[in-house]
Amino acid sequence: MSRIGVFVCHCGENISATVNCEKVAKITGELKGVEFSTDYKYMCSDPGQTLLKEAIKEHKLDGVVVAACSPRMHEPTFRKACAEAGLNPFLCEMSNIREHCSWVHPKDDLTTEKAQDLVRVMVEKVKKNKALNSIKVPVTKTALVIGGGIAGIQAALDIANCGHKVIMVEKQPSIGGHMSQLSETFPTLDCSQCILTPRMVEVAQHPNITLHTYSEVEVVDGFIGNFKVKIRKKSKSLDEHLCTGCGLCTTKCPQKKIPNEFERGLGFRPAIYVPFPQAVPNKPVIDRENCTYYIKGKCKVCEIVCPTKAIRFDQEDEIVEVAVGAIVLATGFDVLQPDFFPEYGYGKYKDVIDGLQFERLASASGPTQGQIRRPSDGKEPKKIVFVACAGSRDPAKGIEYCSKICCMYTAKHAMLYKHKVHDGTPYVFYMDIRAGGKMYEEFVRRTIVEDGTHYVRGRVSTIYEKNGKLIVRGADTLMGGIPIEIEADMVVLATAGVANKGAEELAQTVHVSYDSYKFFAEAHPKLKPVETNTAGIFLAGACQAPKDIPESVAAASGAAVKVAALFSNDELTRDPLVALVNRQPAPVFSTCVGCFLCQSVCPYQAIEREEIKNRNGEVIKTLARVNEGLCQGCGTCVALCRTKAIDIHGYSNQQVYTEIMALLND
């Protein structure tokens, strides 16, 4: 005979407003096997938990049903309380009479009756509960950082400086990300490269960091503390150990007119190239799509000139398998593609450029060595129009959010332009100026007051070319919406920041959720901003939403602390609510017939094959076996198993059947 305790919570008035809690406690107290029942205003409070603990001891309870909120909310609380009172925590179950009853029904006798039914079902379930022991799984104290921009670099360095190993994967031939493309950074105007490149070098030289550039993550298996990751190292067509990075090959390559991605198409590069002079690692890769040898089958000039004979035309992609305990996603963002703005003529008129292109023009290492020259004829533009919110905050275009960084970088662009072209006139078309941040508003003021930037509040309707000038048409809404037309020499669009190409695929590969804009989703917008819903995977930087550098760095350090906290444990404790394949005496061994449908359906690769051998070592039967460390207890295998050879602890066939029967046999 069971000795079950029923504890009915009022949840303040959340439950008691519509459910007669005293009655629920009284009626369920009369159920067979229920030894004790009571109700209390706040069961989760300290006195409530004390009441539960004392009842367990006093009445020698061997099972507990807490009728309160969702188990997602307080199951851990009450199981812990049970454990403290000496009862196995898995003999405690919650009956959800709040979300499933009081919140969704009016005050009525039927509502109370439903609450009684829900408690009764759980009482029957608890009778079939078994005492279980938590599973301990080891933690691999190595972190994987995906993305080598400023966020990835910061996270990697912080984790590495805590003494943990870090593996960094970067898609491009060099780390650095978008920050390496920037000229100066707001609001202090310090040179982006100057503050970034020392950190890039630190990553490359840090004894705890392994860097994989020109690489992508292909497969992520496993779970928190124990991920298994396959990384595809794309062939650089180069022996990195032999290459000294002298750069001779890049000067001799006959392909010289390939648009340079790093310069956003404003310059050219050869087929064997280093993305930019400060690249880390500073060794070239061969772009096989544009290399004469891969297209026509002959050339090999780079191989001939290479003093260390490092070129490897037949090099293949390499798959590296690593084991990591945590993953930081820092894959960054992208800016809108040109075809998004037919009305602004981006892509049609050479002198309509985007913000990143302007960064390259203003950069001392850029295609114009930092002089502001327009792309069409190389002349110095005397009048520039900056268009903020190009794409952002535009529901008609499908980007409803604010890209956040554009107000500040547009102000910076206007300022840099005035610093370089003293007789130039910058105009800024804006919707609102969003300059929340330390020294941000002051910076924008400076652009307007000290540098004389003309800020026009209104949107640009169209841009067209006339007599070598770009005619920008808009309206000034602060002047009553009068139409405004500016003859500009160059137009800079502050294009919306969007999720990186391939973000959706990556999210599916690493199993994290993402929002409708394909930005990765945090676990809680306020209280868990760097966690994802997948335990052990964290977010840093603009892969989550548009972010500026200080925010990206702060998020990266936040993610790094989460990783370090995870790595401070030698092993993790997990709930033992996992699947189990039954075992039987020989010669059956198990009712499992080894069809392994469970193996193909398991989302966590938790099903293994176990061979039963006889004394001669011959395999007589192959069975499925659940790896408890990997199993997440989702129960998909149970649903698919035709022989019902798999069952799941805590939600066994027997328990579910008992619950249903308790309801049916009312």
Add this chain to the structure above:
Amino acid sequence: MSELIKKVKALLNDKTINVFVGYEKGSADRIRACFARNEAQANKVFFDASCTQNLAGYLLKHEVKHFGKLGILANVAALRSIMQLASEFQIKDGEVYVLFANPDGTFVEFNDFHSIEAYLQTTDTGIKAEEQERIASLEAMSNNERWLFWNKEFEKCIKCYACRAACPMCYCHRCTTDVNQPQWIPVASHERGNLDYHLMRAMHLAGRCVNCGECATACPMDIPLNLLTYQLISPIKETFGATAGMKADATYALSTYKPDDKENFII
């Protein structure tokens, strides 16, 4: 015939196989399965157009398996059963000697799964025209009519489990029906228990049925059980592009996920 018997004898003599699963004439010349283990038994092996049973159902039966290495006289349905069983890891390549009874009267040896797959690509594996008509008439019914039709059919069921025994895909040592802790499927042959049993069987055969029709042939109460599982063949093909028993290394349509799977069944 003598050619077949000679072949079986040779196989038994050189110990290629220990038992040959074929056909023989039983009492009143009725065709039945035979399990030839020696010359005398091999002499009884018989084959003509009336031998249509899918013998693959015997391959995993403990009583047959314990003889050792098996040989089988296979028809198209048996070949498909072997492929499906292979994809469910029940038979390994080379484990069973397969002699295929060609419709033209000759016998072909299939040495490996690959040659069986190749043959199945070239032959008609579809459902017979008259059965297709019956499925079409079932699908033309309203939900309620179909419900009444099946309930009426299942009323006849005596729970003898002949369908289960005849089915090459029902190879579990312990059927769900036999699980009594808890007893999801009532064992008694009453209305509800019969319905539960047949629906469970149909679901377990979704995407696995090789349309051999053995279940209906075996049924002493003449319930057209094959129609139940046949009806699931085309939805699986349309939704997941999968046909059971065509490839030895196929993945099960209902246990695998592909990003390009149609999701039109999600409402």
